[in-house]
Amino acid sequence: MLAAYRRVLRRPGAAAFSTTGLVARLPDSMMTLGIVLLVSALTGSYALAGQLSAAYVVGTAAFAVPHGRLADVFGQGRVLGVDALVFGTASSVMVVAITQGWSAPWPHVLAVVAGMAKPQAGTLVRSRWAHLLTEERDRHTAFAVEGVADEVVFVTGPALVTLLATSVAPQAGLVVAIVAGTLGAVVLAAQRRTEPPAHRPDRATGRAPMPWVLLLPLALGAVALGSLFGALEVATVAVAEGAGRTGLAGPMLAAFALGSLAAGVWAGATTLRRPPLARARLGMALLAVGTVALPLLPGLALVTLALLLTGMALAPTLIALFSLIQATVPASRLNEAMGIVSTGIAAGIAPGAWGAGVVADAAGGSAAYVVCTASAVLAALSGVLVRLPRGSTGP
Numbered sequence: 001m002l003a004a005y006r007r008v009l010r011r012p013g014a015a016a017f018s019t020t021g022l023v024a025r026l027p028d029s030m031m032t033l034g035i036v037l038l039v040s041a042l043t044g045s046y047a048l049a050g051q052l053s054a055a056y057v058v059g060t061a062a063f064a065v066p067h068g069r070l071a072d073v074f075g076q077g078r079v080l081g082v083d084a085l086v087f088g089t090a091s092s093v094m095v096v097a098i099t100q101g102w103s104a105p106w107p108h109v110l111a112v113v114a115g116m117a118k119p120q121a122g123t124l125v126r127s128r129w130a131h132l133l134t135e136e137r138d139r140h141t142a143f144a145v146e147g148v149a150d151e152v153v154f155v156t157g158p159a160l161v162t163l164l165a166t167s168v169a170p171q172a173g174l175v176v177a178i179v180a181g182t183l184g185a186v187v188l189a190a191q192r193r194t195e196p197p198a199h200r201p202d203r204a205t206g207r208a209p210m211p212w213v214l215l216l217p218l219a220l221g222a223v224a225l226g227s228l229f230g231a232l233e234v235a236t237v238a239v240a241e242g243a244g245r246t247g248l249a250g251p252m253l254a255a256f257a258l259g260s261l262a263a264g265v266w267a268g269a270t271t272l273r274r275p276p277l278a279r280a281r282l283g284m285a286l287l288a289v290g291t292v293a294l295p296l297l298p299g300l301a302l303v304t305l306a307l308l309l310t311g312m313a314l315a316p317t318l319i320a321l322f323s324l325i326q327a328t329v330p331a332s333r334l335n336e337a338m339g340i341v342s343t344g345i346a347a348g349i350a351p352g353a354w355g356a357g358v359v360a361d362a363a364g365g366s367a368a369y370v371v372c373t374a375s376a377v378l379a380a381l382s383g384v385l386v387r388l389p390r391g392s393t394g395p
Helices: 002-009 014-024 027-043 046-074 076-099 106-117 121-132 136-167 172-190 212-242 246-268 276-292 300-311 314-328 331-363 365-385
Strands: none
Touching: 002 014, 002 136, 014 121, 014 136, 014 172, 027 046, 027 076, 027 106, 027 136, 027 172, 046 076, 046 106, 046 121, 046 331, 076 106, 076 121, 076 172, 121 136, 121 172, 121 314, 121 331, 136 172, 136 246, 136 314, 212 246, 212 276, 212 300, 212 314, 212 331, 212 365, 246 300, 246 314, 276 300, 276 314, 276 365, 314 331, 331 365
16 A cells, blocks of 8 residues: 555655645644634633634635635745745734734734735645646545645644643744744745746736636535535534533544545555546545434444544545646646635635534534535535536546
């Protein structure tokens, strides 16, 4: 199994940019929680904590697609250099503003700017893999590497930021996230030999066309997947709290991530038998099927087992989605296209969490899993709507 991973990671510069990308994306799982922990510890206001966290997410989501477009046009090195400067400065001043009790709207504005400048490391690293590797099987394995890295970030990041904020200082978790994102961006920018070339638009022919028949349904599916993630977190906490075992919510969610991680490792080493679109459709269908049972299961043990099994559909689905984009989108717009999917996922988290919260308040935690099912079904339906652009090989 490990031979496939050794084959891609032995490429010159590959292990370096993949490892750097993992560090650079730690803010993905640490910043919002770090803001909540800092604000709530210093002010006791969860309302203000939610406002600043939401401001950061809005900045990230609003600028992710333009961010990818800039990387396509000017090159990753230049964009990452600006990212490091603006993200490090705005985030650091935001921490000072919160700590010193600056009045609104300054902390909110700084949170938005920090979110806008957050390094889009996952997207940029996947684009590097697509540039470096020519064979589909190798790209599939490389995207599995990044899928596993995503899971590692989202398993370790929240635990790390919570530990630092509660045992060292309220702002310690945020400081570590800021340092990781800033230094990660700087080091990734310095790795120029693996950077895809910049694609300046030709004035005569203009920019290469985007395959919107593919990307629009995928964007809808990405929003639905984000909604699934947001709802899953809230519903699981509500279920654990309803059983009087709130402390088990973390391990239950970790089971979902562990299932995804294990399946991602397996998928990356598996010989491809289906094209990316067929794999993406199958994965989203399995997510929908897996979530159907969640509202019906009695006992935390069975729910945890179901989360583990359902999570096994996630990483292979995301690997297939990014493989599909790489295979069909012009290289000159690849960062932008991947940013559309990443933005969709980020944009769906808050509505999913809100919907699950409303249902949990009205009917209990188990019922809130229905929002997960609805989100997964919407994602599966969006996969059915995907059409390959002309000239592409059918599924």
